Amino acid sequence: xxxxxxxxxxxxxxxxxxxxxxxxxxAHVTASVGWLxxxxxxxxxxxxxxxSREAETVRGAYLAMNLIGExxxxxxxxxxxxxxxxxxxxxxxxxxxxxxxAVKLVLTFGATLLLLLHQFTEVAAAAxxxxxxxxxxxxxxxxxGFHLARDAGLGLLVLLVITALSIFKPWGRTRxxxxxxxAEAQPAARLPAGLKVFLAIAAALAVGLALLHHLxxxxxxxxx
Numbered sequence: 001x002x003x004x005x006x007x008x009x010x011x012x013x014x015x016x017x018x019x020x021x022x023x024x025x026x027a028h029v030t031a032s033v034g035w036l037x038x039x040x041x042x043x044x045x046x047x048x049x050x051x052s053r054e055a056e057t058v059r060g061a062y063l064a065m066n067l068i069g070e071x072x073x074x075x076x077x078x079x080x081x082x083x084x085x086x087x088x089x090x091x092x093x094x095x096x097x098x099x100x101x102a103v104k105l106v107l108t109f110g111a112t113l114l115l116l117l118h119q120f121t122e123v124a125a126a127a128x129x130x131x132x133x134x135x136x137x138x139x140x141x142x143x144x145g146f147h148l149a150r151d152a153g154l155g156l157l158v159l160l161v162i163t164a165l166s167i168f169k170p171w172g173r174t175r176x177x178x179x180x181x182x183a184e185a186q187p188a189a190r191l192p193a194g195l196k197v198f199l200a201i202a203a204a205l206a207v208g209l210a211l212l213h214h215l216x217x218x219x220x221x222x223x224x
Contacts, residue, residue, distance in 0.1 A: 012089065012090055012091060012092060012094075014086070014089045014090040015090075016090040016091075020090070021087075021090060021091065024083055024086045024087050024090060025087060027079070027083045027086075028080065028083035028084055028086070028087050031076050031079040031080040031083055032080045032084075032159075032162075032163070032166075034072070034076045035073065035076040035077055035080050035159060036156070036159045036160070036163065038068055038072045038073050038076060039073065039152060039155050039156045039159055040156060041068060042065055042068055042069065042073065042152045042155075043149070043152035043153055043155075043156055045061045045062075045064055045065045045068070046061070046065060046145070046148040046149040046152045047149055048061045049061035049062050049065070049126075049141070049145055049148070049149075050145040050146065050148075050149050053138065054138075055135070055136070055137060055138045055139060058130065058138060058139050059130045059131070059133070059139050062126045062127050062129075062130045062139070062141065063127050063130060063131065065123055065126070065127070065148065066123050066124060066126070066127035069115075069118075069119040069123045070119060073115060073119065074115065074116065074119055077111065077112040077115050077116075078112065080108065080112075081108055081109065081112050084104075084105070084108060088101060088105070094177070096174055096176050096177070097173060097174060097176060097177030098169070098171070098172070098173055098174060098177055099170070099171035099172065099173075099174055099192065099195050100165045100166075100168075100169050100170050100171055102174060103165060103171075103195070103198070104162050104165045104166065107158055107161065107162050107165075108162060110158075111155060111158050111159065111162075114151075114155075115155070118151060122144055122147055122148060122151075123148065125144060126141045126144045126145070126148060129141050129142075129144070154205070170192075170194055170195075171192040171194055171195045172192060
């Protein structure tokens with residue numbers, strides 16, 4: 001998250017020495033990459049649990065997903081949020097001075113919150129079902145199998161978007177960022193067109209996910 005020479009020099013909320021900035025950046029990158037890899041592994045296991053016809057594979061997949069979620073995904077997501085806040089407040093980027101930082105912050109908080117709710121409801125329920133099923137029969141998790149695979153795929157997509165935002169840093173400064181700028185005065189800019197398109201796509205995906213969840217929940221109520 002280093003600044004180029006033409007970036008404005010804002011006052012940091014948490015003044016940090018170069019050592020602590022680098023340490024915070026290393027921790028944030030490590031947590032973010034680990035989170036991304038863990039979600040990819042979770043997705044692979046969810047697909048295996050959904051498609052396999054071998055009882056041991058299905059049972060092992062859902063039990064492993066529960067372990068990965070509880071001991072890898074949850075800690076890494078929380079660490080990514082904490083180190084991301086540390087980096088933003090400890091550098092000139094801030095939390096709301098740039099559109100890409102603000103969007104990344106919202107996506108990261110949203111993904112972490114949904115992950116926590118997801119882990120202690122659907123993932124734990126699937127693991128409980130397979131562990132209680134007879135060892136000689138194929139475990140049945142119902143609509144949970146589809147939900148877990150779908151949500152893992154969407155989670156991976158969100159993390160890839162967050163990664164892309166960190167690399168490309170699109171859309172420029174927010175109105176707050178422009179107002180805080182001391183080097184030069186600029187009129188407040190309108191919401192960038194690219195950001196409008198991004199928000200429209202995100203809203204469409206959210207609506208589609210809600211509809212799928214509703215339809216899946218309706219069908220799962222009759223799958224007994």
